[in-house]
Amino acid sequence: MKITKVEAIPFAIPYVKPLRFASGEVHTAEHVLVRVHTDDGVVGVAEAPPRPFTYGETQAGIVAVIDQIFGPQVTGLTLLEREVVQARLGRTIGNPTAKAAIDMAMWDALGKTLDLPVSELLGGYTDRMRVSHMLGFEEPATMVAEAERMVDTYGIRTFKVKVGRRPVSLDTAVVRALRERFGDAVELYVDGNRGWNASESLRAMREMADLGLLFAEELNPADDVLGRRWLVGQLDVPFIADESVPTPADVTREVLGGSATAISIKTARTGFTQSQRVHHLAEGLGLEVVMGNQIDGQVGTACTVAFGAAYRLTSQRAGELSNFLDMSDDLLTEPLDIRDGELVLRPQAGIGIEIDPDKLARYRTDG
Known part of the structure; x- marks a missing residue:
């Protein structure tokens, strides 16, 4: 259950219509798919949706902080060392959705490892x-x-x-x-x-x-x-x-x-x-x-x-x-x-979802 790699994959999917509210307007879901890999071959997934007008995060910022800071900090830890992960991520101010996505991807990987739903x-x-x-x-x-x-x-x-x-x-x-x-x-x-x-x-x-x-x-x-x-x-x-x-x-x-x-x-x-x-x-x-x-x-x-x-x-x-x-x-x-x-809820282990590789290839924006 040891973490070997954390991926941050930016993707963009247009909205059918713009979403408008008092703090901003959104035309495209420019989110980040986070994948946590373990030495058992398990991959946990989660999504980080940046809201720059609310929390100051951007898609590029989420990718950068995971690639450069958070990923290296949690690599080598086990899926059970959640308090250690929280303490290490907490050293960096802000970045709430980047931290949250890593945490949820770890839980997803843990559920898959134990063959139990996260819920x-x-x-x-x-x-x-x-x-x-x-x-x-x-x-x-x-x-x-x-x-x-x-x-x-x-x-x-x-x-x-x-x-x-x-x-x-x-x-x-x-x-x-x-x-x-x-x-x-x-x-x-x-x-x-x-x-x-x-x-x-x-x-x-x-x-x-x-x-x-x-x-x-x-x-x-x-x-x-x-x-x-x-x-x-x-x-x-x-x-x-x-x-x-x-x-x-x-x-x-x-x-x-x-x-x-x-x-x-x-x-x-x-x-x-x-x-x-x-x-x-x-x-x-x-x-x-x-x-x-x-x-x-x-x-x-x-x-x-x-x-x-x-x-x-x-x-x-x-x-x-x-x-x-x-x-x-x-x-x-x-x-x-x-x-x-x-x-x-779906009865499958983890969060109960699977990523379609063809759709990810179509919408990812990192080339």
Whole structure:
């Protein structure tokens, strides 16, 4: 089970349509496939999706830090020396998705070595999760039409609506249109990606007070310390901290400081090992949790559902597991299949996926 090599392979797959939200716009999935090789001939895989406008990482930066720093640091260790790996990766500041992908690829390799699914190694609570779909910036009629397609085609009935535009009425009108179209047949929550200030956020939430929202997520920046605490104190729905809580220490700061009452766990930024710590902290503090999405492809989505299904707390709410539907293609030999609003774990060892070598050859960008 000794690690012999870590690969970082950049690839690019276009989106069917641009994904637009308050902190940026994405036209192509320029991600990195990470492969951890062992002396037993096992190869674990994971996906690192860079988000330069959120965490400062770029595709080229992820490849460089894995090739030049992280890969050499973990080569020679065993798959069981996860704490040593965490300590060595922790010497370098930032680079959350690069670190997370190495960690998850190690878990995938461990599951394959032991012939066990990763989700069972983590906790094994259930074999499936309900799916939440993200609706990006568009006109109300377009967003309602996309939601209708998700309901009709995939049975999805939970929607995370991207907000944060000015004036706030642009977004409150969208959410109202969705509620009027579907009534109580769907669950709705909003995500501002830090696009509003505290007073704009409160005005928007008051305009939507009759719409039965599940959550409000990152409506205003976390560094607006007093404004954020003031806002959270005014709301009657849980306020999710997402990009403001990339580490367990950040979760502690935001929650105990009164700046959040729920959290989003994204395996793309905390892997499995750090996500466990965030989960256990949330459980101890009595927080609600949603499994978030870093606009992952199918590799990353398989990782998210493997973790989310492993625990009771993370499987209670619908997870953000459908963004890969907006990609024109993917890397798996057998694509993920959302049915009746659920994504079911595959019984295979590890994360339960295989990379199609022909697709990887087609989309990799390193020549």
